[in-house]
Amino acid sequence: MRKLLTAAAMPLAIALAYAPAAQAFPDKNIKFLIPYGPGGGFDVTVRKLAPLMENILAAQGKKIQVVPTNMPGGSGRKAASYLAKARPDGHTIMIFNMPGHGLGVITGKKVGYDFEKFTILGRVGHGTYVVVTAKKSGLKSIKDIMALKRPIKVPDQGPGSTARMASLIVWETLGVKAEHIGGYKSSTDYATAVLRGDGDLTLLAAGSAARYNARGDYNIVAHFSPKPRFEGAVNGKMLGHPDLEKVTLDRIVAGPPKMKPEVTKAVSDLLLKAASDKSYIDWAEKTGNPADPLDAAGAKKEIDEGFKFFAKFKDVIARSK
Amino acid sequence: MIDQQALAAALGQLVSLSALKFLLIGTIIGLVFGVIPGLGGTTAIALLTPITFAMEKYDAIILMAGIMASTPTSGAVTAILINTPGTAPNAATCLDGYPMAKQGKAGLAIGASSMASGIGGLLGIAFLIAVIPVTREIVLLFKPPEFFLLAVLGLVSVAVSTQDRLLRGLIVGGFGLLVSFIGYESVTGEVRYDFGIEYLWDGLKLVPAMIGLFAIAEMINLWAKGGSIVEDPSKQRIDFRQVLAGCWAPFKHWGTTLRGSAIGTLIGALPGVGGTVAAFLAYTVAIGVSKDPQSFGKGNIVGVIAPESANNAKEGGSLVPTLAFGIPGSAEMAVFLGVLVLHGLAPGPTIVIEHMDIIWTLILALTVAGALASIITLGSARWLAKLTLIDSRTLVPVVIAFALIGSYSLNNEILDVFVSLGFGILGFVFMRLGFPRLTLPIALVLGQIMETSYLQSLRIGDGTLKIFVTSWPSRILIFCILLSIFLPALKYLYNSLRSCPQQAKG
Helix, strand or coil: HHHHHHHHHHHHHHHHHHHHCCCCCCCEEEEECCCCCCHHHHHHHHHHHHHHHHHHHHHCCCEEEEEEEECCCCHHHHHHHHHHCCCCCEEEEEEEEECCCHHHHHHHCCCCCCHHHHEEEEEEEEEEEEEEEEHHHCCCCCCHEEEEEEEEHHHHCCCHHHHHHHHHHHHHCCCCEEEECCCCCCHHHHHHHCCCCCCCEECCCCCCHHHHHHCCCEEEEEECCCCCCCCCCCCCCCCCEEEEECCCCCCCEECCCCCCCCHHHHHHHHHHHHCCCHHHHHHHCCCCCCCCEEEEEHHHHHHHHHHHHHCCCCHHHHHCC | CCCCCHHHHHHHCCCCCCHHHHHHHHHHHHHHHHCCCCHHHHHHHHHHHHCCCCCCCHHHHHHHHHHHHHHHHHHHHHHHCCCCCHHHHHHHHHHHHHHHHHHHHHHHHHHHHHHHHHHHHHHHHHHHHHHHHHHHHHHHCCCCHHHHHHHHHHHHCCCHCCHHHHHHHHHHHHHHHHHHCCCCCCCCCEEEECCCCHHHCCCCCHHHHHHHHHHHHHHHHHHHHHCCCCCCHHHHCHHHHHHHHHHHHHHHHHHHHHHHHHHHHHCCCCCEEEEEHHHHHHHHHHHCCCCCHHEEEEEEEHHHHHHHHHHHHHHHCCHHHHHHCCCCCCCHHHHHHHHHHHCCCCHHEEEHCCCCCHHHHHHHHHHHHHHHHHHHHHHHHHHHHHHHCCHHHHHHHHHHHHHHHHHHHHHHHHHHHHHHHHHHHHHHHHHHHCCCCHHHHHHHHHHHHHHHHHHHHHHHCCCCHHCCCCCCCHHHHHHHHHHHHHHHHHHHHHHHHHHHHHHCCC
């Protein structure tokens, strides 16, 4: 009889244990995963957003903490693998580096997670690329680069990084043979590498480039944006390749696969409101990485279009070492 | 040229009551984090970052400077007392610090390390101020080939520091190099030796490995031996006079202090190399110039002064690449730059142009906090040294618990704890077989630098090895490597030749 009662009580106990999951989002602290170590651009973006999200929730009478959690490893793959297995209740979300995190989708390589299965929640940062050369190199334009009678050397973070993908696409499109030198820790590192002559040029986020060039050490020869911000810099259209304007770098927030639509909407609204806060917009602009926030649907559309474009360069990206 | 307006503004910031309060808080937090193996300045800054939101940016910078300046000072305390470096750069201090503790001279060693740290920190800052106008040139001088050669020099110096157990040191170092190749190779993007385990993608991490190799192994050994760390407790003299004598030692051995500080600042100025290499290089040079090299590793106070002056001096040096290009010179500096970004300050060359007052605030805060950390450590040395008298049955469980908590809290990763335990057993085996453990962590650090910079160099130089000898810094480094290898042999030869005629006379 005792065994029978225990057996009967089991489903009830399980149902009670899982009851909080069915409650409205959020009912506990939100874990905001950062796939890199503390101190970088992604880390500070989340740390800036977290208190804004908490304030919005507090105004709704919910005392919820948004906890930035660094989970560095495998060039961001470790955190993504963790997110893929997290509960889809909106309490675990992650900031993604796009298109870097989409390497698996673009090349079909195994990366430990399927990006397309994640629930896209919004965009909190959007940047464009520039091509920089060292002033002392004498390479003053894309024409000069194309006229070089040898492959160009491009220092960067390494295969799978967003900048490497962008660089591969740009030079493949322009028909310039490029040899990449990976292993630099950050954009500051490879920007300096160009200056000391490790390579000929590199691709940098437009916002950072303006900062690095405060002393006028670099030539900014191209800016892949419909409206180039730098004097003398050409864009894709001017080079006869308007598609190059699609080479961007985005900060996307996503949750685990199979999030319920109402939870997705709640998290997406929360994110959009936080990323649209004036203090965040101003801060992002000041640090050189514009916020340009989008909701879940807008971000998903941008990502899908990006994947379609990157797929054209699948082989080049997959081959790169 | 020094921007006097910015300097005056920074001084104004630092002398306020609130700034001094945050400086003291930061220093104390840094000392606590430095003492606990596994936790260090990087963890402390990352943990405290959220609370700086509500603070004025200057207060936040001062708080962080307090942490950065004090962790290496207190990290030496555990290195001396329980043969466990509080932070990675304190590893070299174990070599002579712990033998001193075992001889009942813990107070003397702590006195010497704290004073050497304080002086090193000050000299590092002085060097920084002197080179502010040429920071960019210094950073641009070192390319991947020079980084590769520097890593080789570091490895050679470690091998030399193993003294009479050179072969065993090389075996452990070789094992460390093999381990350092596990995981993601950043130039080609390949993942090696991961056996399909996600945890191994980033390789075996240094800090959990070090916690195991030193703290756990030492505690297993102490447990097996029984008693206390001090071999003969009746010899232990824990009085302030001993600490004061230790304080005087860096002045008495001023050449070692100056050399250590110079090496520390120079290595600190090279991004990515870090205090661990600086401390080992300073230690090796100290052996190289010593008239009594055989006394090292057996409790020579010079073996404490050299690495401690170097690892604190590197704090000033690590600001060089930050000032020049916004490149963090150390892991702490990387997280600190993140704090600046949160406060709306974009690191990079512009910071020197637009916010020199902030740089000066940081420099001054580092200077004061370094001195403060030394004073606090010296003041508490007498009581800290009593740790060496505690019976192993009490000490071992407490240290192991702290070590494992430290290992876990670094990344909230349970597998790090297993790595610590595994390396603990390995460390104990090494101890029993007489293999020097210190070459392993240094090979772990340098293996990655060596591999990355070697592959980068080959790509830059179109696959030719000529790239390693083309610049003058490369040539100097090659000369230093050869000198490190052959100097002990030459010295031995010289001494043999000198003693021959005397023997003949006798």
